[in-house]
Amino acid sequence: MRKVYFFATCLGSAAMQDSVLNAIKLLRREGVEVIFKKNQTCCSQPSFNSGYFNESKTVAMHNINLFDEDIPIVVPSGSCAGMMGHDYLQLFEESPEFDKVQRFAARVYDLSQYLDEILQVNYEDKGEKIKVAWHSNCHALRVAKSVEASKNLIRKFANVELLELEHEEECCGFGGTFAVKESDISNAMALAKIDDIKKTGVSYLISGDGGCLLNISGTMKRNGVDIKCLHLYDFLIKRLEGAPL
């Protein structure tokens, strides 16, 4: 039987527990055994992106030591998967632990890549015909490069039409600590993104990243925009179960 570690991410554990549980369900329904290390914490992106490299290394090493068995580490966020699978290498460039970090990084998968590319899942659509738009997280797009896999998962549903945003590759203004350090600019970016989403006329927006979703849905709510934002893994489970979105 396949066996994987699951890394819930800090945002998943703190604010998006349902999405974490649904993500694990998606692995379970393929018969994968899931190991959840209870001492897991955060991938250290907040401190890394603010320039606190020493603190980030300490947190990264905590994870590297924790997930020590030679099995995949599956992450339900392209952003954190990018951090652990790629940016950790930069963080430890020229340090004596580099080889160890490299071996760890090679085992990190974004969940959608693991489902689409490794498990090659088949999904049967139990939902009504709908149109949805997709939002790409920048780190998933450019670092983890997991966006195609995420979209492939949505495309497996016969009744779902996936619409592209005109400026899909433009950042929504989340950027972790950026959203609170430059909150005025972040808001301007989120509003531009929301205009782009509104242009498609969809009622649902799907994204594979919790941070972007909190940013976009929080701004939509504040501005009275009636579009439902769903985490990719919540969406997949609901379509598979035929549950209302």
Next chain:
Amino acid sequence: MSKKLPHDQIVKIKLGDSQLRQNLTVAMHTLQKNRLNVINAKFKNWQGLRDKAKKAKNNALMSLSDRLIEFEKNATANGIKVHWASSATDACEIIYELMRQNNIKKILKGKSMASEEIGLNHYLANKGLNAIETDLGELIIQLNDEAPVHIVVPAIHKNRNEIGKIFQEKLGADLENEPEKLNQIARKHLRDQFEGLEMGLSGVNFAMSKEGAFWLIENEGNGRMCTTAPQIHVALCGIEKVMESFEDAATMVHLLTPSATGQFIPTYNNIITAPRNEELDGPKEVHLILFDHHRSDMLAHHDYYEALRCIRCGACMNFCPVYDKIGGHSYQTIYPGPIGEVISPNIFGMEATGDILTFCSLCGRCSEVCPVRIPLADLIRKLRANKVGQGKNSPLSTQNGHKNRGEAFAMKQFANVATNGALWRFSLSKAHLFNKALHKFQNSIPVIKNWSKYKELPQIKKDLYKELENMEGVRYE
């Protein structure tokens, strides 16, 4: 440059300028589309060309002292007078001396960011001398007493109605808004200026050490006027612009205009090898100033040397989601956008320009489009590390910059909690109990306050760990 405003204040002003916002968004999206169209239509292997350019530039940088000496030797043999300037003031002084010796009161300039960098217009104005811009965009902002908003399209924040008004006010022209009419006004104004011109100034796109020549590209022909019409032509050249061969420079030119404006080739290519020889026209003297201005410090740096590959195409700002919201003036340094965030602290110091390092969500789109593969987002992050006193070899005046002690403390706390599973779990497993309190006190907790200024907070419902313990097929250990 006018006095610097506080960071938050300038951001508010620019974000509130809806005309600026609209002009920039439309313009940047057009430039983005143009770039993509030309790459798809004309290039078989754009990525390969980027690799080739990166390599050629790196080769030149790794042998820069040889390149510079070779360039000086060959350019001098061609009859070009080569000058060396270490600081910005050195470079200004060389130009001033040339003007003084030849009793020249006015120079005309082709577009040159280098001249902006050394503050030439201001320096000459203080000496009672005149430097007049001839590039259309530069002319518009000079008339309006502004700094360039963008390194390639300096007046892109102004629409044609606004430009018509500037021409009316400053040149006494009729109020127009048709591009052709506006062009005619500028043309007439500049023709008058060109009359009796004695000294012209230009930048340099690429200098070739083997040939001892240099290459200038432009779209309007004014640059050619500045370099051929006067008796004396002075070219300003950052030392990083020197490459080995004509062929290397050609690789760069292939990437430059598609990245910048989406043009396949520039309208004018000016390759200057010598002053007037047997010919009847052309300048009698050609001077080239090689200036350093902290470039050799960057070259010696393990990471920041990469930014010296920059060919000033502006693609990184065209694609930056922050730049089109706040515009180039918010950076309050002459190099805005992602490349500005990287080179400004290196050239002008962290103390003067380090505040702009927050103008980045690290989305990485700049690194993706940069034709010479400068890892801009990574370098911005590394500069942030320097700014908080970490990372390697900080650039200029980092020690004097403002340190955020509160943030440093918070990050230490974060690392403590994030390496202690039990403490982490304890905090998070109770989070749902605090959901009400969080929403109630959102306006008094600093980080949350900034978030909830514009966005709703999420609802926290469950204790994840309890759920996981009881989940079938999950080993919770």
